[in-house]
Amino acid sequence: MTLRFEKKDGKTPSDRIMAFVSREVERLKDGKWQVSIEKPQRTNDQNRLFWYWIRMLSYETGNDERELYQYFSERYNPQGCTYKRDGTFASGGTSDLNTKDYALLLDQMQADVAAEQGIKLPTMDDLRIESLIQAK
Numbered sequence: 513m514t515l516r517f518e519k520k521d522g523k524t525p526s527d528r529i530m531a532f533v534s535r536e537v538e539r540l541k542d543g544k545w546q547v548s549i550e551k552p553q554r555t556n557d558q559n560r561l562f563w564y565w566i567r568m569l570s571y572e573t574g575n576d577e578r579e580l581y582q583y584f585s586e587r588y589n590p591q592g593c594t595y596k597r598d599g600t601f602a603s604g605g606t607s608d609l610n611t612k613d614y615a616l617l618l619d620q621m622q623a624d625v626a627a628e629q630g631i632k633l634p635t636m637d638d639l640r641i642e643s644l645i646q647a648k
Contacts (some may be wrong), residue, residue: 517529533547553607553608553609553610553611554607554609554610554611554614555611555614557636558611558614558615558618559606559607561618561635561636561639562606562614562617562618562621564639565622565633566581566584568631568633569625569631569633572629572631573629582601582604584604584617584621585601585603585604585605585606586601586604588617588620588621589604589605589606589609589617591605592604592605592606592608592609621633
């Protein structure tokens, strides 16, 4: 069972949440149970921005997108990386990051790319404005 809700401006739909929890708890059989509250994983916008940057950097530097993905994953999310038995890179583990940690990864990546390569990576707001201009 999963209950999804949004806390906005410091407020939650607490009446609905409590009614749902109460109803579901009543349905449980006797025994020990556990309730967890977890922050959701990264957003689709965060992931799209990351891959936009990877494609942009591939174009600007001539490096392969997969190699750039591996480089930035190992640099900013080393504990999340997985490797095949032969030691080759399998995944950067960014899908397991929550929104806060993914935002930190993006901020670090953007700052380092600007400082080290002189490339300004656009923000999501920059891309939204650009798409509005192109739509006219």
